Amino acid sequence: MSNRWFLYDALLDSVPDTALVKSFTCGKHWLMVETDSGGIGMAQYFPPAPGASDSAQSCHDMVGQPLRRIAEKIKSWDFNAASIGLAALNAANNTLALVEPSPLRTALDNRHGDAFDFFLSEAKGKKVTVVGHFPGLGRLRQHCELSILERQPQPGDLPDTAAEYILPQQDLVFITGTTFINKTITRLLELSANAKVYMVGPSTPMNPLLFSHGVRSLSGLVVVDAEKMSASLKNDNCEAIFGHGGQKVNMVAESCH
Structure with missing residues (x-):
């Protein structure tokens, strides 16, 4: 390419x-x-x-x-x-300021919640890789053959360089939106061509154009209260944003057709 x-x-x-x-x-x-x-x-x-x-x-x-x-x-x-x-x-993409009917508005109304819970049934019995060590992955591990790729590996994780060897054999791949920041997203999508790919995390751009490039769903964050969110950003707890001004949302490709 x-x-x-x-x-x-x-x-x-x-x-x-x-x-x-x-x-x-x-x-x-x-x-x-x-x-x-x-x-x-x-x-x-x-x-x-x-x-x-x-x-x-x-x-x-x-x-x-x-x-x-x-x-x-x-x-x-x-x-x-x-x-x-x-x-x-x-x-420009992840906002409640979108007043016109849109896939994001539909997803906010009908498909909110944690991505790993939302897609748990899809993962059962499958080979699954999560790019990025997200909180609460223990519940996912109970239902699938799970690999976690992480730039700063925790116990049980694989280094992110294992992607070249692991991703082509997976059934499902969850990719953190931060891969846009470190510029690995393009290669990760290439390596995951045989898998169902779900992009996850608050950094995820909620733009349906990604569905045309191998992504099956976008699970991100919409800020519903800017004042509460601004205050929560000072919190040491990385998860604080979800209970103070942020709403998790899952936008799947099928809802855009």
């Missing part, structure tokens, strides 16, 4: 040229971008490399800037900056 940026470019086309950044919040684990048109997007906070400046600390420079300009940071090899870009991209 000659253009490795095709997914990024397609998603960036979803960002309106007229939208401006209204506010930016940086927490211990998550970033949030809010637009002047009511869009709100989240992404995982990637700390800067040792000795590098923290892009998130220049938040005052982002307010009033075109959302598209900030979203383009997603293509940066500075993952700290790329995480801000993904939050901005998600502000």
